[in-house]
Amino acid sequence: MGHVSETEHITDGRRRKGEQRRRLLLNATMRIIEREGVAAVSQRRVAAEAEVPPSAVTYYYAAVDDLLVDALTRVNDTYVAAIAALPDDPDDALRGFAALVATGSDADRAHVMAECELFLIAARRPSMRTQIRRWNQAVDAFLAPYLPDPVARAGAAAAIDGLFLRCCTVEPAPKVDEVQAVLSRLVSPGSAPEPRTGPGASR
Numbered sequence: 001m002g003h004v005s006e007t008e009h010i011t012d013g014r015r016r017k018g019e020q021r022r023r024l025l026l027n028a029t030m031r032i033i034e035r036e037g038v039a040a041v042s043q044r045r046v047a048a049e050a051e052v053p054p055s056a057v058t059y060y061y062a063a064v065d066d067l068l069v070d071a072l073t074r075v076n077d078t079y080v081a082a083i084a085a086l087p088d089d090p091d092d093a094l095r096g097f098a099a100l101v102a103t104g105s106d107a108d109r110a111h112v113m114a115e116c117e118l119f120l121i122a123a124r125r126p127s128m129r130t131q132i133r134r135w136n137q138a139v140d141a142f143l144a145p146y147l148p149d150p151v152a153r154a155g156a157a158a159a160i161d162g163l164f165l166r167c168c169t170v171e172p173a174p175k176v177d178e179v180q181a182v183l184s185r186l187v188s189p190g191s192a193p194e195p196r197t198g199p200g201a202s203r
Helices: 006-036 043-050 054-060 064-084 090-101 106-124 126-143 150-169 176-187
Strands: none
Touching: 006 043, 006 054, 006 064, 006 106, 043 054, 043 064, 064 090, 064 106, 064 126, 090 150, 090 176, 106 126, 106 150, 126 150, 150 176
16 A cells, blocks of 8 residues: 555545534434425524534535535435436336335435425525436436336426325325336336336446
8 A cells, every 4th residue: 555644644534524514514404404494494503403603504505505505415416326226127126216205204204305395496596406407317317218208208207206295295105015006107108118228227
């Protein structure tokens, strides 16, 4: 192994500490959104929730929008990575996707509702729209092996967005099997899906 200088150790340590502090603040932001909605998010509220001085928030996030953009980016990171990691087998992949959509406990539902709220407010915030496009592209790539027709994919993608909302707003919440049945109907208009070539497929 090559020699690692003391300066590099310090830089890595600061970077690691910075990432840990951002994670702390973003977790606090999501908890506030879960309880009270996006409108309740402020730098002072996030500081109180995270139990840090307000200056610790403004050091990393100069404005509330910066917090919300980073929170939505992290949500997207999780979902996009999960889609990319789905199995190659079409049926298994569809069930895995259904598991991403379906919510379990009340805590899960509150968190998904907070995620959905972040996506909805992105329509009013240009700085957040990149993440909407990123999500749409990930879903489109997932659906492409099942639905070669882009119009059919657009319809299925819109239904998937609706399923997310339904799973965190209706009682009782749809189970994974129910979500999978809906997805199967959406992507199987009469023919078996082709082998997957999008995210998560073998290379």
